[in-house]
Amino acid sequence: MADRSERxxxxxxxxxxxxxxxxxxxxxxxxxxxxxxxxxxxxxGLPRQARLVGKVLSGLPAGSRVPWQRVVxxxxxxxxxxGSDARARQVARLLAEGVDASRGRVDLxxxxxxxxxxxxxxxxxxxRDE
DNA sequence: AATATGACATGCT
DNA sequence: AAGCATGCCATAT
Numbered sequence: 001m002a003d004r005s006e007r008x009x010x011x012x013x014x015x016x017x018x019x020x021x022x023x024x025x026x027x028x029x030x031x032x033x034x035x036x037x038x039x040x041x042x043x044x045g046l047p048r049q050a051r052l053v054g055k056v057l058s059g060l061p062a063g064s065r066v067p068w069q070r071v072v073x074x075x076x077x078x079x080x081x082x083g084s085d086a087r088a089r090q091v092a093r094l095l096a097e098g099v100d101a102s103r104g105r106v107d108l109x110x111x112x113x114x115x116x117x118x119x120x121x122x123x124x125x126x127x128r129d130e
Numbered sequence: 131a132a133t134a135t136g137a138c139a140t141g142c143t
Numbered sequence: 144a145a146g147c148a149t150g151c152c153a154t155a156t
Contacts, residue, residue: 015153037138052153054137071137079137086137 019056021045026057029070032097033113034106036074054079069093070113076106 021044029035035043037050046052057068069090073079078101080087091101099111106112 018153041138046152048139048151049153050138051136051151052138055153056137058137068137073137074139090137 018044018046018049018052019059022053022056023066026053026066026068026071029067029113031067032099032111034070034072034076034094034099034108034111035113036072036076036108037079038074039113040071072101072106076108076112078104078106 022040025040025044037053038048040053041047041049044053053071057066057071060066060068078087078090080090082104087104094101094106099106
């Protein structure tokens with residue numbers, strides 16, 4: 001059967017449910033760590049919907065407590081265009097929690113979440129949320 | 131219903 | 144390393 005048609009779409013309240021699932025995941029990213037749009041989507045039970053993650057985050061009200069800065073594009077790349085205000089904000093917020101994104105990308109080997117690398121396991125286990 | 135648009139991902143040049 | 148092309152998928156027009 002078409003796994004595509006199996007997706008619950010059009011159901012009343014679905015968009016919101018998805019947004020909530022996505023935000024839940026983002027909120028669960030520990031301080032000082034980052035993950036990718038695709039990974040957030042997958043973890044929210046919405047594989048291949050990386051773009052939706054961006055959409056949802058773009059709708060966050062200013063001053064939201066959701067740690068959107070911890071979500072980056074594939075490879076640790078900062079999704080915002082170089083020189084943009086949004087980019088500067090994200091970099092600053094990441095720096096504030098000890099993540100260097102000054103070169104436009106974050107080292108996922110070092111700060112990646114949900115991808116504990118051998119050797120970094122200690123740091124992974126000791127990571128504190130908030 | 132068809133087309134355009136994204137805070138994306140991947141592969142190839 | 145840097146672009147460009149193509150795939151993906153929900154939303155907005």
